[in-house]
Amino acid sequence: MTALYQPRLFKDYAPNGLQVEGKQEINKVVTGVTASMALIEAAIEKQADAIIVHHGYFWKGEVPEIVGMKYRRLSSLIKNDINLFGYHLPMDAHLLAGNNANLARALGVESLRPLESEKPLEESIGVVGKLQEPLAPAAFKAIIEQVVGRVVLFEAVSGAPISEVALCTGGAQGYIGKALAANADVFITGEVSEQTIHTAREEGIHFCAAGHHATECFGPRALAEHIRDNWGIDCEFIDIPNPA
Numbered sequence: 001m002t003a004l005y006q007p008r009l010f011k012d013y014a015p016n017g018l019q020v021e022g023k024q025e026i027n028k029v030v031t032g033v034t035a036s037m038a039l040i041e042a043a044i045e046k047q048a049d050a051i052i053v054h055h056g057y058f059w060k061g062e063v064p065e066i067v068g069m070k071y072r073r074l075s076s077l078i079k080n081d082i083n084l085f086g087y088h089l090p091m092d093a094h095l096l097a098g099n100n101a102n103l104a105r106a107l108g109v110e111s112l113r114p115l116e117s118e119k120p121l122e123e124s125i126g127v128v129g130k131l132q133e134p135l136a137p138a139a140f141k142a143i144i145e146q147v148v149g150r151v152v153l154f155e156a157v158s159g160a161p162i163s164e165v166a167l168c169t170g171g172a173q174g175y176i177g178k179a180l181a182a183n184a185d186v187f188i189t190g191e192v193s194e195q196t197i198h199t200a201r202e203e204g205i206h207f208c209a210a211g212h213h214a215t216e217c218f219g220p221r222a223l224a225e226h227i228r229d230n231w232g233i234d235c236e237f238i239d240i241p242n243p244a
């Protein structure tokens with residue numbers, strides 16, 4: 001996994017890689033967005049040897065005590081000898097088994113370039129690309145909703161068609177300035193803040209908050225396919241629904 005995601009390239013908010021050690025031989029793997037208790041219980045039911053997630057444990061600033069929810073999660077992993085791997089920013093950025101590139105492909109966004117223009121594409125948290133044909137805001141909103149499987153917040157600031165698309169999955173509403181710098185017609189992310197809508201309206205860029213969880217299913221799902229197809233290991237993506 002380290003060779004695939006190259007965590008050394010990213011300055012992150014949590015450790016990337018093995019977070020909880022389990023059994024040495026891995027024959028069954030489960031991937032998911034967040035290492036919640038529900039995902040752990042599903043992995044136990046599937047008799048998984050390892051769980052690989054986007055949101056793992058041990059975030060900067062969290063309380064260090066192993067009590068309550070943290071104890072229940074960790075004790076379940078340890079008692080069942082399950083390895084937990086977490087890849088946060090590396091899974092956002094990866095062009096094959098990552099969130100941003102796979103969401104972009106699902107939306108028909110092509111010719112990707114980095115949203116973080118100072119970085120190479122494979123290290124950028126966020127991408128910018130072009131639709132094959134310009135779309136009206138309402139038409140593109142309908143495509144986004146079909147792809148993520150939920151109703152989205154879409155602020156169409158005008159009737160101007162959309163060609164250049166910037167996106168960054170999860171809680172990246174603060175990157176709207178980068179989308180403007182990239183001359184994007186629309187910025188898609190997972191979450192919205194109150195000031196984001198004012199920025200979109202006053203700067204003239206369409207904005208979409210498509211759900212933190214919904215936009216970050218694409219990396220874990222692609223990773224499960226990659227593991228099955230290339231490593232010959234039984235692996236499946238398990239979605240634990242989350243409206244956020």
